[in-house]
């Protein structure tokens with residue numbers, strides 16, 4: 667463990683860009699203190715073994731993935747200690763930046779530290795010709811939501827993360843009074859229509875960290891081969907209207923050693939009519955596959971899906987609100 671002696675140089679107090687050569691241990695300590703109890707598995711992994719890494723020479727932990735993820739952003743220093751942090755991540759979309767790890771030491775809260783760090787982020791993004799800043803916040807975290815609202819971030823919506831063990835999934839009964847829609851596999855030629863449905867059904871910014879890619883449903887021979895070699899499997903089931911328009915979609919992505927990733931999308935003019943049969947289809951498919959966990963992210967205000975997921979024995983894990991600041 668590293669013990670930092672407080673410096674007496676008060677001129678360094680305040681916000682400054684992260685210095686990857688010196689700040690990573692202090693940032694990790696702060697993040698562990700602030701988020702420790704609420705870290706998800708990925709976060710826990712990030713901190714696992716950091717105390718060993720922190721004893722290594724700077725050049726070694728500079729190379730660690732955890733340090734790389736923390737290298738852009740700002741810290742707030744007080745008497746030689748890092749008491750505030752904001753991390754900035756770039757994204758595949760030009761001009762689109764993400765903010766994570768907004769944290770202020772409990773002894774230093776309500777002194778405008780977070781507000782000023784977030785203002786530094788805005789300046790940085792402007793300097794880099796960025797026009798959007800995106801972030802996610804736990805819906806119930808009223809302090810952070812108030813902070814971002816006060817900085818003019820707008821709410822895009824909230825996504826609930828659901829999980830289930832495939833062995834415990836319950837099949838959904840179909841409504842026998844109304845005819846079930848015909849569900850078939852997505853044809854290879856329909857990848858553009860499937861992407862159009864994805865965009866119509868879900869605000870693109872509700873995806874994290876990247877926007878959905880136009881070729882996300884494209885499955886050429888080559889990608890099938892690559893997927894096969896990597897133990898990845900991907901299937902998409904669709905419903906079409908009488909006019910052959912894609913109006914509903916259920917997808918299942920599985921990778922060796924990870925949870926299945928499932929999604930259900932329904933065109934806004936067809937909501938309420940396709941969710942049950944599409945989710946029922948996914949459950950039947952999952953029960954034929956390897957017995958792992960399954961994860962699904964879905965807008966929290968979709969009450970029908972919330973009820974269906976509970977009926978199928980999914981558990982809601984957390985709800986994250988997605989917020990965005992547009993810079994002019």
Ligand SMILES: CC(C)(COP(=O)(O)OP(=O)(O)OC[C@H]1O[C@@H](n2cnc3c(N)ncnc32)[C@H](O)[C@@H]1OP(=O)(O)O)[C@@H](O)C(=O)NCCC(=O)NCCS
Nearest residue numbers: 768769770775776777778779780781803809810812813816
């Ligand atoms: C959220 C957090 C970063 C705020 O840091 P902070 O330095 O105390 O915030 P600031 O002093 O800059 O507050 C700026 C504004 O945010 C809002 N705000 C901050 N904390 C608040 C609270 N506890 N309750 C209500 N509003 C709050 C207020 O509008 C405040 O302005 P005001 O003080 O003039 O009323 C801090 O509480 C924290 O580290 N929390 C735990 C980690 C966390 O939740 N991070 C966000 C992850 S998305």
